[in-house]
Amino acid sequence: MKLASLDTCFLIDWALYRHRDYITKIFDKILVSEHVLREIYSSKALDFVTELLSKGFMTLVPLTSQEEEIARRLITTALSDPRIPELHETEVYAVAIALTYNAIIVTENKAVLWLKVYYPNEIPQPIWRSIDVLLELVKRSVIKVNSVEEALKVGRRVLYRHQT
């Protein structure tokens, strides 16, 4: 079963994408913490989330002492290393959930990306950014493109989130 653990920033941007439901074609289930839900309010994002939740495709994961411990460890690591930007609750719990349930981490967060670079043993799980999700969709022919240029155009449009 292919699980994904999402943070808020990815989710709110992805909810603006007109083919946002494509995400169900590459993951079997999406895991989020309630921290993620606290940060959304628009009808687009709420529609997307409630649809996924009601179909059982998204699960609100209760945080246990295990995730709290992982989060505390990651925050301590980030705080003690000036090369790592600040780590915040929405992404740190997304990582903690991914570590507990062996899920792919889906985030654009720089602190998480830097942690993965400098402390790969702390985050053994793969991290996918939006571009990686899009590439996977292209690889599986969910998004059909005729050329590399066209693929880049799709990627740019989604990444800029102005003309979705």
Next chain:
Amino acid sequence: MNELSVEELKAIEEWGKKVRREKANWEFIRKLPSRLRKALEYYIETGDLYVASRIAGLKIEEFNELRIKAGVPST
């Protein structure tokens, strides 16, 4: 995904900052109340949506909508 190297990640960050600065609608940003303006300026420099939203006193998604109105790409 392919594992990112230190150099690649640094290049992504530099590119992101450059694009955010260039694409931002500075005229729009300058007219905003101080708190929102500062939050957007912080976001443009760091790309940190969470802290920027806290400076603005908004939820992350509310701040994200302001970011889009200000023409600042999410990079």
